[in-house]
Amino acid sequence: MFQVRVHGRGGQGVVTAAELLSVAAFMEGRHAQAFPSFGSERTGAPVVAFCRLDDREIRLREPVTDPDTVIVQDATLLHQVAVFDGLRPDGYLLVNSARTWAELGLSGFAAGFTPSRAAVVPATQLALREIGRPVPNAALLGGFAALTGQVSIESVVAAIRERFAGAVADGNEAAARAAFDEVRAQSAVPANFGSSHGA
Amino acid sequence: MPVQPIKFYQSGSFVVGNRLLDPDQRSVQADPNRTNSLNSGHRACQGCGEALGARYALDAAMRATNNQLIAVNATGCLEVFSTPYPETSWQIPWLHSLFGNAPAVSTGVAAALKAKGRTDVRVVGQGGDGGTVDIGFACLSGMFERNDDVLYICYDNEAYMNTGVQRSGSTPPAATTMTTQAVGPEPGNRFGQGKNVPLIAMAHEIPYVATATVADLRDLEYKVRRAMEFRGARYLHVFVPCPLGWGTASCDTIRIARLAVHTGLFPVFEAEHGEVVDVTRIPRQVPVAEYLRPQRRYRHLFGASPRPDVVARIQQIADRNIRRFGLLAAEPAPTAQEAP
């Protein structure tokens, strides 16, 4: 079983991200379970969603406390919410930001990860460019596909296309593909966690 | 449709079908083939205004709908006296669910009929004042607001009679009930309370709102018939004296109801889409004391230590109603149902 936890803020499509990821996995014939952190959170409040992927039926209903991947949709949460709780050093970490690990104050922390398993991707910028709205979830799913290989980018795109139509679908697909390429390029070269190790 | 106004010159006889009239102008009750929706043999008290009102209203509704009618009943006297197990007085399909939900149950019936394409079958919801103005009020307002195709009839006897005469939101000022006793500095029910549900119904802008009394049963029949000409939510508020609860002689039910109208305490009117379109004029305004005195619930206002001050306050209410609804006839005339 592969477990994903998505952190973000209300209005950023956090729950949709987990759902789309589950749909992408479903399209590949896998079992997937997506669910939100249950609450009455308003726009802007920290929210969490979870996704489990497996080749057999998923019976487990507890929240994901030991994720294989953490996706952070909003970098302002990094120092507010325990987003990394339970994430092992061999897990995957994907952060939405136009900054470097060092600029995020995380170079020391990120250096503890397998270099090819930690990536920063400017998903909001990609979303603004491709969709015209700062909704980073589709782009991050593209990045997730590149980072983990748990789902193919084509499945991510298919899930997006099942959910959205027209220009919104086109924009989200473009953002997802751009993020996929960006993360794949990052993984191809040794990760630069920056020279500053002050976090 | 042009209609010849029917005038009754037999003063004091408002209930009969006049055999001198054309058959189509006679009352529903004058028809030997009336449905007897609420059949004889039920267990209402002698002189029960509600039983009389319900019988006329439902037979009129049956006539108006070509006998395609379903009735929903709130808990209360009408329900209890009509269906003591294993008997029933109802000759029409009839459903009793709870005290506070008759309007919503009626909505459910109407929704089912609509889904089944049986829009020829119409729905009447009915209850007393407690089930209507108090515990059923949220459901009533919801039914109005959605404009569900239901005629809701409230038989108002101004207190919870089924449970032994306790105050309701329809109990008038100064009236004694078992929870507004004639004791203390302000005996009886307090002034400045209660609600006027016909006016509240009008505020929902529903197609039809009317008031009626058992003193003018032809008018009651007319208003039921008129209500059935509309689709959507309709409300009929019928004033029904209760000999037990009011302490009146059972032979005086009609007289008391007529006095309520003639004093101005119970305005009889019709409204369509939130506007009053007709009022029943009062031939001669009667002082409220004449209405109050025969009722034991107002006994504390008369007798050894009378309260003319309280009677005067009640008179003010009647006077205001007369001004507000324009109840006084321009010239003396027999009580007549002016067809619209």
Next chain:
Amino acid sequence: MVLRQIEGSRGVAEAVARCRPEVICAYPISPQTHIVEALSAQVKSGALAPCEFVTVESEFAAMSVAIGASATGARAYTATASQGLLYMVEAIYNASGLGLPIVMTVANRAIGAPINIWNDHSDSMSQRDSGWVQLYAETNQEAVDLHVQAFRLAEEVSLPVMVCMDGFVLTHAVERIDVPEQEQVDAFLPAYQPRQLLDPAEPVSIGAMVGPEAFTEVRYLAHARQMQALELIPRVAADFERVFGRSSGGLVRPYRTQDAETVVVALGSVLGTLKDTVDELRDQGHRIGVLGIISFRPFPLADVRAAVGQAARVVVLERALAVGIGGIVTSNVRMALSGNGTRDYTVIAGLGGRAITRASLREMLLAAEADRLEPLTFLDLNRPLVERELARAGERRMSGPAAENMLRDAGPATPWIG
């Protein structure tokens, strides 16, 4: 077979839609909303015609509209949760007393005060004696399937049926669902043939007053009908399997109970986590099994007794609390095991949305196996928090609102737990 990756609420809405409801009425309350929103859209688009969707002013009205519609021969559906269920209680009893086959989803949620929107079973458990059939779904697939079975069951025995599914945990979870196809549902669920009907052609009085001379008999018949349902539920499930090709519903579902020394009894979505936990323990040689109860009303006494078999102990995992005594399900299980000599433990877990984790279950089950468990255990209870409040209340008369005090003591919550 149409597999779809959709939200549980959406799946239930699809299933209800395929049951060809004629009147749907609902008042919004979390976590029921997604179900009725999806149904509203279908009715509004005309896809469900002829079907009326009534947006009522309260849950009391929702159940009342369902009563009127059902008595008029329409297939009626509503959904609610928590406070909403309590607000309609008078009408709930009325619907079952009148024998009207209404189907209602309960998206299980806690009851306040303190107000809490998260999952537990306090709401539906409070209605266990309302005369409704109560079925509890383990998964979203089962929630979907139970709705189709519920209409069939309700209409056959003329009793209302509550389908209980864990709020948020199931209603808001997106997972694989085999959505029943229209032809399958039509083959399984015949048109509604009411036992009693408001019909001008054949007028009847429904809802007459009944006095002491026959009230006991009326209530006896209500019980007899539930006993009929007890026999019917497995038959409906078997029929369902024949038409749809998958097993769903029934009275109970044993899992690895053969040769088990310890059997954990539970209802609803926690069964999945329990099974994963039990698999781990089995791998390590522990003889533990799980018994899922699907039909809580009628309660399958004989099936529970048979499934528990020769186990030395049962652990009843309850998502509700009978304040002042402990377990609700436990009392029922104990009745089933009467005279067996089986030790029983009540474990209150997952109240108000607290996550029930494998780690906690494992620890609790090991303690139970060693008979080290208290007869009444509150899983993951923060005892210091409770003790501080008890101390505070003991020290001062005006100790303030307990819930708010404890929230302050607990400090900021980990935002993603529960």
